Amino acid sequence: MRHASRSVFVLRLFITAALFCASAFRLGALTTVTNLFSVNLAIPDGSLSGISDTRTVSLPDYTSITNLQVRLAISGGFNGDFYAYLTHGAGFSVLLNRPGRTVANPIGYGDSGLDVTFVNQPTNDVHRYGDFVMPSGPLTGAWSPDGRAVHPALVLDTDPRTALLNSFSGLDPNGDWTLFVADVDSGAQGTWLTWGIELTVVPEPGSLALFLTGGMAVILVSNARRRRSNLNENVIFLCKCPHYLNFSGREPARPFRTS
Numbered sequence: 001m002r003h004a005s006r007s008v009f010v011l012r013l014f015i016t017a018a019l020f021c022a023s024a025f026r027l028g029a030l031t032t033v034t035n036l037f038s039v040n041l042a043i044p045d046g047s048l049s050g051i052s053d054t055r056t057v058s059l060p061d062y063t064s065i066t067n068l069q070v071r072l073a074i075s076g077g078f079n080g081d082f083y084a085y086l087t088h089g090a091g092f093s094v095l096l097n098r099p100g101r102t103v104a105n106p107i108g109y110g111d112s113g114l115d116v117t118f119v120n121q122p123t124n125d126v127h128r129y130g131d132f133v134m135p136s137g138p139l140t141g142a143w144s145p146d147g148r149a150v151h152p153a154l155v156l157d158t159d160p161r162t163a164l165l166n167s168f169s170g171l172d173p174n175g176d177w178t179l180f181v182a183d184v185d186s187g188a189q190g191t192w193l194t195w196g197i198e199l200t201v202v203p204e205p206g207s208l209a210l211f212l213t214g215g216m217a218v219i220l221v222s223n224a225r226r227r228r229s230n231l232n233e234n235v236i237f238l239c240k241c242p243h244y245l246n247f248s249g250r251e252p253a254r255p256f257r258t259s
């Protein structure tokens with residue numbers, strides 16, 4: 001029983017160490033990759049059909065997204081007309097949905113152009129950027145996405161924000177990423193200049209933890225066998241048996257002691 005309790009304790013210790021090592025490896029393996037894509041296309045004015053741009057990300061050593069930022073640059077146009085969303089796998093985020101559109105201001109903000117970064121941390125809502133800044137040129141800075149998954153003809157500042165960037169957390173970064181941009185109201189045409197994604201990714205931690213735990217289990221079994229071998233030899237020593245045999249009927253590995 002004593003040996004069994006000790007074995008359980010040692011096993012727990014090894015598993016804890018393995019999980020700790022896996023966590024440390026995971027933290028140490030965080031990698032940030034930035035991609036910036038040129039588009040340079042005029043956005044059809046007053047059309048919901050918009051334009052989209054799809055890019056393929058290949059990060060074969062990484063299987064999980066822990067953070068995502070998105071850049072978008074549009075020159076000209078009327079900011080209150082723009083609608084934009086990002087998709088990748090099961091991820092979906094509404095980046096812009098007619099900034100500034102409210103019951104009192106159904107056409108949204110009249111500023112022209114933007115070069116912004118959408119982040120996955122709590123910060124100011126881009127739909128209400130006029131509460132925080134009065135751009136003298138294109139809107140700049142880091143903003144929380146609009147997130148309102150509502151038809152752009154109906155969206156209001158009071159709608160719930162359900163489509164933020166957190167829907168990409170934990171997804172595999174590999175594969176196609178698509179950004180869609182539309183100018184949904186007539187007058188003042190914009191040009192979509194660039195967009196980009198900054199991915200913070202990690203390798204799959206499960207296989208590493210399994211490897212470490214398996215390695216620890218092998219060490220544990222080896223230690224248990226060594227303890228059993230020592231026990232047999234000690235029994236032979238205490239018996240002072242005239243025969244060179246232990247309990248298994250085999251000759252001991254080292255010379256027999258008689259005193």
Ligand SMILES: [Ca+2]
Nearest residue numbers: 081185186187
């Ligand atoms: Ca327009």
